[in-house]
Each structure stands twice: as C-alpha cells, then as structure tokens.
Amino acid sequence: MGDADNATRAPESDAQEPIASPPTDGLAEQSQPVTGEHCVTDRPTPNGQSSTGEIIKLSDIDVYISKPADYPHTPSRLLLLLTGGTGIKSVNNQIQADKYATEGFLVLMPDMFAGDTTPGAAITDDSTSVLEQIKIKAVEMAKSFVIDMWLARITPDKVMPVLHKVIEAAREQYADAVRHGDGIYAVGYCVGARFVMLLAKQTEKAGGDEESAKEKEGPYIKAGALAHAASVIPDDFKDLKAPLSFACVENDPLFPDTVRSAGEDIMSDANLEHEVQVYPGVPHGFAVVGQYQDSSIQDAQATAYEQMLKWVQDH
Template identity: 45%
Template sequence: MADSELASRAPESDLQEESLEDDKSPLTSRKTLSTDPQPGQPAQVSDHCTTDRPLPSGVASEAPSGTLSKWSIDTGAEVEVYVSKPTDYPTTPARLLLLLTNGTGVHSRNNQHQADLFARAGYLTIMPDLFAGDPAPNTKPEETPLSSNATWLDTVKLKVAETAKSFSLDMWLARHTEETVLPTLQGVLKVAREDYADAVSHGDGVYAVGYCFGGRYVLLLASGKTHDTPTGQQAQGKAEEGQMITGPQIKAGVCAHGTLVGRKDVQNIKAPIQLVCVEDDPLFPEDVLDEGRKSLEEHKIDHQIEVYKDVPHGFAVVGEYESQKINDAQSKAFDGMLTWLNAH
C-alpha cells in the first residue's frame, strides 16, 4: 500500500465544518447538501473539489491531445465529452475508460491533462460533462488575508463574500444530484458502448476512475445503481415479475478522495474497486470508509484501499504543489490506479 496507514479519526457530525492545511494555504470546507442522512455521512465539498491547482511545469504550455465534441444521448440531451485516445489506437487495441471529474468539469485543463495521461497509458478515455455546462462556482479562499489593521467594514465585506460563495456552492450542488447526473452517465455509456465497441470488447467491459464529485458516481456505477433502479419493495415486485435488476455498469473502478459518499454508497459495491483516500479526510470520514471495507470483505468483492498521509483532499488530481511530498504522492497514486486497472 502507498503510505497506507489508515486514518485514525474523522468527524461524526454531518454538518461539522472542518479546516485543513494545504501547502501553507487554508482550505475551508463548505457545508453542502447531504445525499445520505445516516450518521457519518459527509455533507461537504472542499475548494479542492471546485478549483484547479497550477499545472505542473512543462505541462502548462502543452495543448490537450484529446478533443471535445457533443454526444446526443437517449434522454434527448446533448452532452459535451472530452475524448482522448492512445496515439496508436485503433491499430493497437485499447480499453475504454470513463473518467469522472471533480467540480471543475471537462473544460478544466487539469482534467483534460489527466485524461491525456490515461490515454498515454493505453486507455481510450472518455470524460463527460457531468454538469450540463454548469461547473462548480469558484470557492477558492481570498488570496490575501485581512491585515492586522483591517477595518470593521473590511471584515464584514469578507464575511459577506464567504457566505455568498458557500450559498452559491450549495445551490450548485442542489442542481447536480443523482437525478440529473446518473441519466447523463447512462446515456454517455450507451453511446460509448456503441461507438467504441472494440475498446469495450478488448477490456471485456468499461473501466472508470472518478475524482472528488465524480468518485461517488464510480461507486454508484459499481453498485449497478441507475436513475430508475427500483429499491426495496419495488425491486422485490419487479423481481417477482421476472424483470432483470441491473448489475454493475463497470468492470472495475477507482474512487479517488470521493465526496458526498454515504454508507449506502459503499455497502452496495459489486465490482472490483480501488479507494484512494486521504488520512483524516472530513469529506470521506473513517466510519464510512470502515463500513465500505467491512461490506467489501463480507461480500468478497475484490478491492484495494490506499490511504495517504499528509496530503490534502484532491491531491490525486493532476496539479503542482509547493510540497514535493504531495507531488510525489500524486504520481504514486496515479501509478497505483494504473496498476489496479491493468490487473483487471
């Protein structure tokens, strides 16, 4: 395991606000909408989920190697999708990888570069817009803190700005839920399975990697959940009628520092999964992680859990940090993801 001592503590309150230290810059978690009211459910996203780090030196000047196009899906919507292909595809067969982003979306240079890295590693990578052209509002803290001689009015203005950012993020999350995101994903997967049937066949299925916001949806795809999947008595009734209940929609996946992940999300995983986590991460608390570990072991689901110490939430998304240790952890996490995917 990579730096894999398990996190030893995590918040218990759904609405608890936490702060982390990111490379000498404050990272403030925001209150957000809960997706699972059970105890231990994180109700937050962080600035790392909604802003990009500077690109690594030498990369900033590189043009993305993939292309953006619009796909018409069966809901009637058009979804913007970034597609990055291995340079020798289709001469050399490739596996199909679904890449699900954090809140910065498909136009983020960081996310496009991340997709290009997977393509260079041999994966035909499709990265859909999860947010219908509505990426997360920028919640980055003020670059310059208030000075010691700041006036009362300066303090009030800063507090008002912070409150407005938090409210804006809450409203954004309210617009992007399972009811909107899952139909988009299923529509994109349907088109991908048709247009890139050779890649799906070569890998005997679709692989998936998700970061932050996108991480939770990898777990949902691994559980077989769809926007119209019946549950409880409905599911039992459909089973009695002889209707098929949907299974996992991916062959194997990776969830990197997922956000808004609840107990049900980790209890129902049915496909091989790697969890890349951050120690003491209030956005993916230890009690939820422990519940996932217990369920995966109980149901004998192939899994790997990597917990990285002394790194911020969001560290695995490509980007430059002042701390070389964080940069090294980012590279190590990417290599670990590739090893996991290649093994399945």
C-alpha cells in the same frame, strides 16, 4: 493496505474549514452536501503541459475524448473519467485524461454536470503569503453557500441518466474498445468518485410485476478507481459488484474516516475485491493534475496515479 508515508501537510489543508462528521457508527447519512475548495478549483497547470484531446458529442452530451496515439490500429480499452466540480473544460482534468490515454486507454470524460460546473472556480496557489491565503479563504467562505447549493443539484437522479447515455453511445461507437477490455473501466475524482461507485452497483430493476422486479441492473463498469471521494454515504457501499480501488486522504472531512471504515466493512462482508490506500497530510484534491510546491505532495500525487492506473490495468 497501509498508509502512504511520503506526504506532509499542505499549507492549504490547515486552513480548510472543519465539517461535522457523521455519528461514530458510520451508518448515518450525511444530512447536508459538503464540498471544499479542492473539489471546485484547479491547481496551477504544470509548466509546459497542455491537453491533446478534443470535445465531441455523444448522445448530445459533451465528452472530452483522449485517444492513444496508435488507436485504433492498436487495441485499446475504454475508460470513463469522472471529474470533480471543475468539469471537462478544466485543462488539468484534460491532462489527467491524456495521462491515461498514453497508457493505452481510450478515455471518455463526460460533462456529467450538463455544463453546470461549480460557481466561482479559480486556480489556487500555495506560494501566496499567509495574509493572502487568509484573504482568499475569506472569499471562499463567502462562496461556500453557493457551492453547497451547486452540489445539492448534482444528484444521482440528474447525473446517472447522463452517464447511462454516454455508456450506451460508447458501447456502440467504440465497441472495439469495450470488447477488448471485456467491459468499461472508470476512474473518478472528488464528486466524480462517488458516481464511479454508483456505476459499480448491481441493483434490482423496478418493474410492474414480480417477475420483472427480479431483473438486475448493473454493474456498468468492470472495475473502478477513486481518489478523494466527496459526498459518499454508507449506502453507496451496498450492492457493489465491480472491484474498486480507493485513494483516500487521512482525516478528510469530505470523506470521513467513520464512513470509510463502515464502507470497508460492508465491502469485506460482501467479499468485494477492493483496496484502500490512505494518504496522510495531503489536501483533498491532491491526486488531480496540478502543481504543488511541496515535493511530498507531488510524490503522493504520482503514487495515487500509479495506484489507480495499476488497478484498472490489472482488471
């Protein structure tokens, strides 16, 4: 798909610290985890908006749930929403879940970090002066080491078992929604976007003999949509089976163009149904609910939401 043409550069994206990209072949794994302020901070919540769901327990895991107004009297499809580092207690993330619920999805937003959200998370506002922005950036740079240490803890070995427990419990407790959608759908933002990809894989199940080794695991979702993914490596594109939609930021150091291009080739070679929309001039994190003074970023945010919503609705 072509680049979005309705966004201009946000002031904070100019201040973003550059991070080295992988080699140009796009196939080398990033040696260090990286993240940025837009994965770990919330924008100001839009005026007059508040969340309407609640936090429940599924398999002893905290999950924010948002239901359509007429559920269960009207059939709904089940949607997992996987967040960035601000987690399920972020009002903006909760409002994001509520938006999908108003479109007829029963939304489960699990605490995939087990309460270990990013340290030093704060609300950022692009209305501050240049000097204040510089001061804020200095503080953020001081926190960067701590944040990278946090991200190093958010590994598939820790997160995937949490997601599998939530999926297993959801299949039992919300079997009607799973059945109505003929499976589970997923959307993900920032760090959470990578785990949508991992849920979309089909892999061989390890076993003690040759026959059991042939058993397959996954995919765990029917279709997924991702916005400004972080920490994705080329191997994440291998063995994908569920259709995926990507809303990407142009020249995103957290999802380098070389990795994205290599991934597109892998998906095309595998005949995986997918779409990739690149949004120029917007900051990483732009698609998550939150106020921006720049109306073009607001427009891009709305466009990305419609892109992701349409994808899960159409599949």
